[in-house]
Amino acid sequence: MYDNDTIAAIATGYTSSAIGIIRVSGKNSIAILKKVFSKDIDFEANRVYYGHILDKNGTIIDEVLVSVFMAPRSYTGENSFEVNCHGGYVVLNAVLERLFEVGARMALPGEFTKRAYLNGKIDLSQAEAISKIISSKSKRALSVAQRQLSGKFSNKLDKIRESIIFIMAENEVVIDHPEEELSNTTKQEKVNKLLSIKEKLQSILKSSEFGNYLFEGIVLSLVGRPNVGKSSLLNILTGLERAIVTDIPGTTRDVISEQFTIRGIPFTILDTAGIRKTDDPIESIGVSKSKEAIKNSDIVVAIFDGSKDLQEEDIRIIEDLQKIDKKIVAVVNKIDKKIILDKNRLNFKNIVEVSCTTKKGIIELEDMLSKLSLGDINDADIVSLNAKQKNSLKNSIEICDLLIHDVKKDIDPALFAVDIANLVDELDEIVGRITNEDMLDSMFKNFCIGK
Amino acid sequence: MIYPKKYDVIVVGGGHAGCEAALISARLGCDTLMLTIAIDSIGAMSCNPAIGGLAKGHLVKEVDVFGGEMARNIDETGLQFKILNKSKGPAVWSSRAQADMVAYKYRMKTVLEHQEHLDTKQEMVDEILVEDNKIVGIKTNVGNEYLCRSVVITTGTFMKGKIFIGLNEYEAGRAWEPPSLKLSDSLRNLGFRVSRLKTGTTPRLDARTINFDVLTTQPGDDDPIPFSFRTENFNRPNIPCYLAYTNEKTHDIILSNLDQSPLYSGMVSSLGPRYCPSIEDKVVKFFEKKKHQIFLEPQDANSTEIYADGLHTSLGYEVQLNFLRSMKGLEEVEIMRPGYAIEYDFVDPTQLKHTLETKKIKGLFMAGQINGTSGYEEAAAQGAVAGINASFFVQKKEPFILGRDEAYTGVLIDDLVTKGTKEPYRMFTSRAEYRLILREDNTQLRLAEKSFNAGLMRKEDYAIVKEQIRKIDEIKKTLKNRFLVPTPETNNKLLSINTDIIKTKTDLAKLIRRVEVSYDTLRTIVTDLPPIDKFTKQEIEIDFKYEGYLSLQRQQIEKFKKYETLKIPDDFDYNNVNGLSNEVKGKLMDIRPVSVGQALRIQGVTPAAISILIIYLRKHSDKRFKIAN
Structure with a gap:
């Protein structure tokens, strides 16, 4: 929604900190600021003012610094200001309440960014980048999001779009000027052009998969029969950095997941409680349960006890894993002991030998996990797209195939025009050149308050 | 008075x-x-x-x-x-x-x-x-x-x-x-x-001074189709046009006399059509092209005047005559009326x-x-x-x-x-x-x-069209309801009309969707299909062969209509809509689009501005709706 209201929200989140920032935006921002600020001055753009926020009786709520931005040179494109208060929920809330008293209202989730989009300050792929900046779990993810925000990705798509428009124009000339003698591009040239567009789109799609890894995290599953050291390995991996334990309410019981990062890439292991519990030899893990874990993961880490020969259950796990199309790392644990296990029988491409006791081989394991997730991709090529945008990209690639088929079969140019117009539409959906209300709504709903 | x-x-x-x-x-x-x-x-x-x-x-x-x-x-x-x-x-x-x-x-x-x-x-x-x-x-x-x-x-x-x-x-x-x-x-x-x-327009030439023998003839169709659906007993002549070409000498003459063109000397500054450029524009802008084609068209059945299509020009009379005479077949041509530019x-x-x-x-x-x-x-x-x-x-x-x-x-x-x-x-x-x-x-x-x-069409003319539509629908129905079964005999017949055999029971509509199959060829193997006129044949073939694309366009039209039916009231005050830039506001107030769809087509009105407009209109009509209830 969009209206004349001036909106306000705490921009720094609801945790205790040294300072907290409240952001205000809207037509009446400056009038509102004048009502609550201790000094009566004519505010100028891009300046910082020192003073106090006063309540309705003139009593000081907090000592603050206020930064003023004027339309259109602000984040939202509207008049706006930011109040740097002392941190802490009580103070921030008191300032916010005071702003509401004099005419501001609480910002809806994503409303600041939505206004920035509606005022033409950013396009949709940049908006997506902002939501990623906010939720970035690692520095590396943050820098990738920043690059996307700067519009580099939008420019890349624009260039592809231009080359499509050129093919469209060539096609139209043939239709509308049949009596002109035109130097037609050959079939092969057309196919090559379309192939190159398709390749570019495919590489973007691939980079967006990496984007997913970088922003959403990679789901790891640890499988292995009881007592091979799943629990120990879990502790090592999660203990390398501060483990963040989150409760995700499940339908039947609470599933505990733990997150950690390796080389700036966030990883998640689901059902860690289950792993810890079922490592108890009495309560052995059922095959069906490990299958479930494998299905939901990006990378499977299969752990074997190197000090013993393969057991029947190990063999069943190996067989199961060979049937599925997932990235698999086999970990041979307990190399501090005498190695009895025959590695050749594991039959996996990626094998790492570790000792959870001496931590030997752990760095190699981390290297392996990092390589399997992002490979050697350059951070500059990583983009973050939401599900809808990715879907449009997949559709675009399919349309490229269709167009190549069209050209090869000498399709009627009027029909080719319909197919290629669809391609432009799909690309336009990605950056939001086409107005699609549903997409806007779903997109901006995902923003946290404050941005 | x-x-x-x-x-x-x-x-x-x-x-x-x-x-x-x-x-x-x-x-x-x-x-x-x-x-x-x-x-x-x-x-x-x-x-x-x-x-x-x-x-x-x-x-x-x-x-x-x-x-x-x-x-x-x-x-x-x-x-x-x-x-x-x-x-x-x-x-x-x-x-x-x-x-x-x-x-x-x-x-x-x-x-x-x-x-x-x-x-x-x-x-x-x-x-x-x-x-x-x-x-x-x-x-x-x-x-x-x-x-x-x-x-x-x-x-x-x-x-x-x-x-x-x-x-x-x-x-x-x-x-x-x-x-x-x-x-x-x-x-x-x-x-x-x-x-x-x-x-601008082109010079008109005297047919008696053109050597048509060295030019390519361009006749019309042998089996011409009239423009009006009401025209009956259509029987018109087929008088040819001729194709001539400019050459490098023609281009040299034009280029060395551009100072004689009001378009290049700055006398005329207003814009002409890009798609129908003067010959001087063509020669200047497409310098690499060694020749341009010129259609010589009769102006009427009786006179000797010939229209030189493709030679729009505002160059002086002498230059026009010289570049015309540089072309093959026009060596001795006489101008009857010179070409000119008009503002x-x-x-x-x-x-x-x-x-x-x-x-x-x-x-x-x-x-x-x-x-x-x-x-x-x-x-x-x-x-x-x-x-x-x-x-x-x-x-x-x-x-x-x-x-x-x-x-x-x-x-x-x-x-x-x-x-x-x-x-x-x-x-x-x-x-x-x-x-x-x-x-x-x-x-x-x-x-x-x-x-x-709307009262524009006479009843008897409407009856003609309704009959055409009825016939098309009837044949389409027939084709959808007639089936061929994959017997060796049927498949031999299909091969005889150069199309693939069938493996399952197939309706005739499906067969006519194949590029190589027409109603006529189908009739040679399904002999009891009724004979139909050329127009009906053409329409059913288009409808079946293009079915997928046609339904796609119909879907696009539905999408398009969504915005066309989102009306903007005549007295709508754009000043009430916050967030529109002054430039966009100015354009909208100037054009006063009747619908959001039209607003979307105004140059310089961004998708974001349209989003704002839609949101505003929705909110407002909601309010009115609530009051009405």
């Missing part, structure tokens, strides 16, 4: 827009007066002696369904008929005919003279009379004041027309005919934005509604080149729509508006009133988003009902 007879509709101008406007208005029962500078020039072809062409053929056929005359007129006076783009799909087929331009204008004049409710007078209109922003009449050069309820202005290139031949210039509306010098000032005084455009006043069409009525003055309509277009067919289509709406305005009927999803005429008018134009606007198939649906072949099938319901 104040003329005693009062008219419902006065049409100013007797060109292709004026003729359609006057005829349709009179046919709708309005007392109509056509005023023209020269009665002898009614229906004149100022430029090429041809009707139709890419996307233009569509317009002619649409005018035919709206009760206009152009299609009938060319069917009676054409010298050769041809379907262009026949090697491509049916969506982009276009009819074109060479006209006998003398016979064409003579027949048109006769039709006008015999039309009930229509008077034709030779007077020049100098002033538009307006009271309270409403039309009351016009004033002419002989001192007459005619009172009326609505006016359609179709001045072509006549308002302040100025002709350039080399460095010579003189005032004229067309060739040697007098211009209208006062009318555009009257429009300016009423507050209209009036600017200049440029166009004229036009009214910015964004000041019009979709009815072609001006937003400013009630009852005042404009059509044709005055709205910035180029081409007889574009003019006729606008003339028809302006004539219809001027009549409906008088008769207090609902306006007649064509959507972009309904007709090329709808696309043309929506483009003009939404985007305006900086160069003479020409129709192209690529301007129509839904051209697979808006084909030339199905014009009457898609527009008859709308036309009949």
Whole structure:
């Protein structure tokens, strides 16, 4: 929604900190600021003012610094200001309440960014980048999001779009000027052009998969029969950095997941409680349960006890894993002991030998996990797209195939025009050149308050 | 004098827009007066002696369904008929005919003279009379004041027309005919934005001095198809055109004499059409091209005058003669009339509604080149729509508006009133988003009902179309309900018509969807299928073969309509909508789009601005809805 209201929200989140920032935006921002600020001055753009926020009786709520931005040179494109208060929920809330008293209202989730989009300050792929900046779990993810925000990705798509428009124009000339003698591009040239567009789109799609890894995290599953050291390995991996334990309410019981990062890439292991519990030899893990874990993961880490020969259950796990199309790392644990296990029988491409006791081989394991997730991709090529945008990209690639088929079969140019117009539409959906209300709504709903 | 007879509709101008406007208005029962500078020039072809062409053929056929005359007129006076783009799909087929331009204008004049409710007078209109922003009449050069309820202005290139031949210039509306010098000032005084455009024409050559033996012959189709769905017993001649080429010597002559061109010497600064460039433009801009093709077309059946299509020029007479004589076959050519450039006043069409009525003055309509277009067919289509709406305005009927999803005429008018134009606007198939649906072949099938319901189509003509539709549906049904089973005998028959065998029970509709199968070839193996006429055959084949794409376009139309039906009230105040930039606000207030769909097509209105508008409108209509409950 969009209206004349001036909106306000705490921009720094609801945790205790040294300072907290409240952001205000809207037509009446400056009038509102004048009502609550201790000094009566004519505010100028891009300046910082020192003073106090006063309540309705003139009593000081907090000592603050206020930064003023004027339309259109602000984040939202509207008049706006930011109040740097002392941190802490009580103070921030008191300032916010005071702003509401004099005419501001609480910002809806994503409303600041939505206004920035509606005022033409950013396009949709940049908006997506902002939501990623906010939720970035690692520095590396943050820098990738920043690059996307700067519009580099939008420019890349624009260039592809231009080359499509050129093919469209060539096609139209043939239709509308049949009596002109035109130097037609050959079939092969057309196919090559379309192939190159398709390749570019495919590489973007691939980079967006990496984007997913970088922003959403990679789901790891640890499988292995009881007592091979799943629990120990879990502790090592999660203990390398501060483990963040989150409760995700499940339908039947609470599933505990733990997150950690390796080389700036966030990883998640689901059902860690289950792993810890079922490592108890009495309560052995059922095959069906490990299958479930494998299905939901990006990378499977299969752990074997190197000090013993393969057991029947190990063999069943190996067989199961060979049937599925997932990235698999086999970990041979307990190399501090005498190695009895025959590695050749594991039959996996990626094998790492570790000792959870001496931590030997752990760095190699981390290297392996990092390589399997992002490979050697350059951070500059990583983009973050939401599900809808990715879907449009997949559709675009399919349309490229269709167009190549069209050209090869000498399709009627009027029909080719319909197919290629669809391609432009799909690309336009990605950056939001086409107005699609549903997409806007779903997109901006995902923003946290404050941005 | 104040003329005693009062008219419902006065049409100013007797060109292709004026003729359609006057005829349709009179046919709708309005007392109509056509005023023209020269009665002898009614229906004149100022430029090429041809009707139709890419996307233009569509317009002619649409005018035919709206009760206009152009299609009938060319069917009676054409010298050769041809379907262009026949090697491509049916969506982009276009009819074109060479006209006998003398016979064409003579027949048109006769039709006008015999039309009930229509008077034709030779007077020049100098002033538009307006009271309270409403039309009351016009004033002419002989001192007459005619009172009326609505006016359609179709001045072509006549308002302040100025002709350039080399460095010579003189005032004229067309060739040697007098211009209208006062009318555009009257429009300016009423507050209209009036600017200049440029166009040009080619030299006319003497056929006796052309060596046709060395030129390529370009005949029409052997089996010609008329423009009008009402034309019966169609039997016209097939007189050929000829193809000639410029060469490097021609180009040298042009390049070394550019200082003789008013376009290059800065005498003319207004914009001409990019798609119909002068020969000097072609030579300068496409320097690498060693030759350009020139079509030599007969102007009429009896005279020796030949139109040199592709040689629009404003170069001086001597240069024209020299470059013509440098071409093969034209070594000894004589010019009968030189080519020229013409500059004229036009009214910015964004000041019009979709009815072609001006937003400013009630009852005042404009059509044709005055709205910035180029081409007889574009003019006729606008003339028809302006004539219809001027009549409906008088008769207090609902306006007649064509959507972009309904007709090329709808696309043309929506483009003009939404985007305006900086160069003479020409129709192209690529301007129509839904051209697979808006084909030339199905014009009457898609527009008859709308036309009949608006009272534009006679009952007997509607009956013809309804019968065509019935026949098509019947055969389609037959084909869907007849099955072939994969017996060896059937499959042998299929192989005999060069198509793949079937493996399961298959209906005939599915077979006809195959590229290589036609109704006729199918009949050779399913012998009891009824014989059908060419038109029905063509329509069912298109419907089946293009089914997937047609349904895709129908879906796109549904999407498009979502925004078209989101109306913006006439009195909508954009100042209340926060978040729109001043630039966007200015554009929206200027054009005053009737729907969000139209707003989306205004140049410079961003998708983000549209989002704001939609959100605002939704919120408001919600409020009204709540109050109503």
